[in-house]
Amino acid sequence: MPYCVHCGVELDATAAFCPLCHTKVLDLSQLPDPAAAQPFPTQRGEVAPVAKQELALLITAMLACVAACCGILNLFLRPDRGWSLYVIGAAVMLWLWIVPPLLARGMHLLLRLLVDVVAVGLYIYLISVDLDGKAWFWGLAAPIILWGGAVLLLLGLVLRVYRRSVITTLTILIGSLGVFLFGVEYLIDHWLCAAWEPSWSLVVLTICVGLVIPLIIVRRIPSLREEARKRFHL
Amino acid sequence: MAENGGASQWYRLDNAGVLYSALQKETYSAIYRFSAVMDRPVDRQALQRAVDKTMPRFPTFRVRIKRGAFWYYFEPNDAPGPYVKDDISNPCQPVRFQEDNGWLVRFYSYDCRISVEVFHAVSDGGGALVLFRTLLAVYLRELGHAIPNTCGVLDVDAPPRQEELEDAYGRYAQGKGRRMKHRGKAYQNTGTPEPFYTFNVTMGFCSVLQLKQKAGEYGVSITEYLTAVLMKVILDKQHREAPRRELPVALAIPINLRAWFPSETLRNFILTARPVVDPSLGEYTFEEVLSQVHHMLRLSVDRKRMRAELTGNVRFTQNRLLQIVPIALKNPVMALGYRIAGVRPYSGTYTNPGAFAVPPEMAPHIRRMEVILGQATIPRVHCASISYGDIMEITFAGTQKETDTERDFFRFLIRDGVAVKVESNRTE
Numbered sequence: 001m002p003y004c005v006h007c008g009v010e011l012d013a014t015a016a017f018c019p020l021c022h023t024k025v026l027d028l029s030q031l032p033d034p035a036a037a038q039p040f041p042t043q044r045g046e047v048a049p050v051a052k053q054e055l056a057l058l059i060t061a062m063l064a065c066v067a068a069c070c071g072i073l074n075l076f077l078r079p080d081r082g083w084s085l086y087v088i089g090a091a092v093m094l095w096l097w098i099v100p101p102l103l104a105r106g107m108h109l110l111l112r113l114l115v116d117v118v119a120v121g122l123y124i125y126l127i128s129v130d131l132d133g134k135a136w137f138w139g140l141a142a143p144i145i146l147w148g149g150a151v152l153l154l155l156g157l158v159l160r161v162y163r164r165s166v167i168t169t170l171t172i173l174i175g176s177l178g179v180f181l182f183g184v185e186y187l188i189d190h191w192l193c194a195a196w197e198p199s200w201s202l203v204v205l206t207i208c209v210g211l212v213i214p215l216i217i218v219r220r221i222p223s224l225r226e227e228a229r230k231r232f233h234l
Numbered sequence: 235m236a237e238n239g240g241a242s243q244w245y246r247l248d249n250a251g252v253l254y255s256a257l258q259k260e261t262y263s264a265i266y267r268f269s270a271v272m273d274r275p276v277d278r279q280a281l282q283r284a285v286d287k288t289m290p291r292f293p294t295f296r297v298r299i300k301r302g303a304f305w306y307y308f309e310p311n312d313a314p315g316p317y318v319k320d321d322i323s324n325p326c327q328p329v330r331f332q333e334d335n336g337w338l339v340r341f342y343s344y345d346c347r348i349s350v351e352v353f354h355a356v357s358d359g360g361g362a363l364v365l366f367r368t369l370l371a372v373y374l375r376e377l378g379h380a381i382p383n384t385c386g387v388l389d390v391d392a393p394p395r396q397e398e399l400e401d402a403y404g405r406y407a408q409g410k411g412r413r414m415k416h417r418g419k420a421y422q423n424t425g426t427p428e429p430f431y432t433f434n435v436t437m438g439f440c441s442v443l444q445l446k447q448k449a450g451e452y453g454v455s456i457t458e459y460l461t462a463v464l465m466k467v468i469l470d471k472q473h474r475e476a477p478r479r480e481l482p483v484a485l486a487i488p489i490n491l492r493a494w495f496p497s498e499t500l501r502n503f504i505l506t507a508r509p510v511v512d513p514s515l516g517e518y519t520f521e522e523v524l525s526q527v528h529h530m531l532r533l534s535v536d537r538k539r540m541r542a543e544l545t546g547n548v549r550f551t552q553n554r555l556l557q558i559v560p561i562a563l564k565n566p567v568m569a570l571g572y573r574i575a576g577v578r579p580y581s582g583t584y585t586n587p588g589a590f591a592v593p594p595e596m597a598p599h600i601r602r603m604e605v606i607l608g609q610a611t612i613p614r615v616h617c618a619s620i621s622y623g624d625i626m627e628i629t630f631a632g633t634q635k636e637t638d639t640e641r642d643f644f645r646f647l648i649r650d651g652v653a654v655k656v657e658s659n660r661t662e
């Protein structure tokens with residue numbers, strides 16, 4: 001009859017350690033017999049995560065149905081314009097956004113962002129092909145999409161680290177929105193007149209900074225932080 | 235569709251069942267398990283024969299759950315089974331309504347242990363223990379022992395009785411109803427979650443006689459004593475974590491209403507008591523916690539108040555507005571309601587169905603009884619205990635890595651002079 005030297009509880013004869021404090025059972029005169037019947041079965045009941053597969057199937061069916069219906073309607077309604085391709089492209093994009101994360105539990109953040117950004121890029125690219133807009137796609141749309149993806153990636157990584165605090169999350173969200181719009185104006189200016197004259201985005205950025213400053217102060221000063229937590233139950 | 239008492243046609247879920255079915259998801263298990271450790275290894279064939287003979291006597295367990303437009307309902311399950319399965323190391327897995335032929339009851343065997351797992355929407359512990367006692371009697375008869383139908387063993391050759399099928403909540407819901415008033419947030423006692431579908435179970439065994447003696451010294455019952463020990467260790471744990479403001483520590487203690495409102499139902503018939511201690515008022519000694527628990531538990535078994543509460547719960551599900559909300563919308567709302575009213579105000583659950591009584595002819599064949607509650611919605615331990623003969627079995631089960639609560643609990647008992655033996659399914 002082994003006992004735990006820390007807890008004082010009696011342990012099972014087959015126990016190699018105390019389940020309460022993880023102290024090893026070290027009795028050289030009476031080692032645990034691994035062949036003896038354990039108090040609990042060792043075989044785990046494994047289950048496949050099914051519920052999400054069903055949801056993924058349902059969403060796939062819905063999107064596919066929408067795409068097919070619009071494709072057929074296009075044959076009769078204004079067949080000269082391939083308008084249904086816009087709907088079909090949107091359905092594909094939505095599918096890429098929703099379904100892979102449902103199927104792959106714990107999909108890596110980077111991979112997921114990559115898939116999402118590629119989906120948006122592909123969709124806009126197809127539109128640009130239809131509208132003969134190769135120039136604006138490569139000059140403006142692609143950089144904005146890439147910039148948005150980069151900001152989102154940074155946001156995702158930072159939030160993963162600071163997930164705990166609501167104040168920090170809010171600060172980072174507002175801040176990255178400002179930075180994103182700032183970059184958008186830079187890209188637009190660059191594309192339109194090849195010169196950078198920050199105007200509206202500077203206003204937005206200032207608003208964001210204005211919103212963020214009090215949050216940072218609250219976050220920095222412990223007494224204020226406690227007060228905010230108390231008042232808002234954060 | 236015709237509704238009747240519940241034997242051969244569809245019937246409504248009772249009040250507790252409505253809640254548990256609405257909450258059911260992959261990370262929460264309203265499944266509980268009772269086990270009997272027999273005096274010799276289990277004969278699987280005999281056990282399967284016993285299951286096949288016993289189940290027809292219990293139509294409220296022979297059901298599958300169906301999703302209506304507005305509510306779930308039960309209908310008789312004529313699928314083959316339920317089959318006795320090899321036991322697994324992670325018990326009380328969440329139920330999936332579509333799988334396992336729709337069975338909401340499971341049977342397992344391992345070495346000398348026979349286990350039954352029941353979905354809480356079907357029945358509470360009181361009802362499930364009647365099924366289990368009868369099953370054990372039939373099993374022992376299959377092995378050639380003569381077991382009489384006494385001490386709560388039902389006659390499996392007799393037809394099911396109408397009283398066993400009733401919705402007791404519905405019967406006693408009379409007069410003024412009152413829903414629980416809003417309760418503040420309690421200390422949550424959570425830990426680091428384990429990966430998907432890992433369930434840590436730690437059981438402690440001690441002597442009922444020693445416990446009775448110890449509780450007697452304090453002038454309380456064993457349940458009150460164990461409740462107070464649990465509250466004290468959770469209070470101390472919170473104190474060690476040194477939070478900015480210490481939250482109250484409160485436990486959910488299910489009360490079997492059959493003792494107060496005569497009913498033979500084998501479906502749900504429980505309410506929850508909530509003993510609470512607020513450490514922000516100052517540090518409580520064990521004796522003070524014990525005195526609080528002792529008086530609060532006695533105050534909460536006020537027949538009029540219990541009736542008002544169960545009436546309020548029944549009236550709530552009969553609310554015209556709620557009736558017409560589609561089930562897909564109702565479930566998330568009820569889950570949110572449960573978070574606010576059923577999880578936040580509590581630090582944990584402790585349930586003690588009491589002593590498991592069997593006919594004297596059965597007694598020598600059963601070594602001990604065990605009980606396990608399924609995983610909570612958040613990573614924290616639920617505590618349950620059951621006694622058989624002189625063995626009190628106390629289980630801590632949850633999905634958190636830490637062992638603080640159970641370690642401190644059993645160390646407390648040891649320091650108080652109660653010898654404890656511990657077994658666990660933890661592998662590291």
Ligand SMILES: [Zn+2]
Pocket residue numbers: 004005006007008018019020021022023
């Ligand atoms: Zn130990």
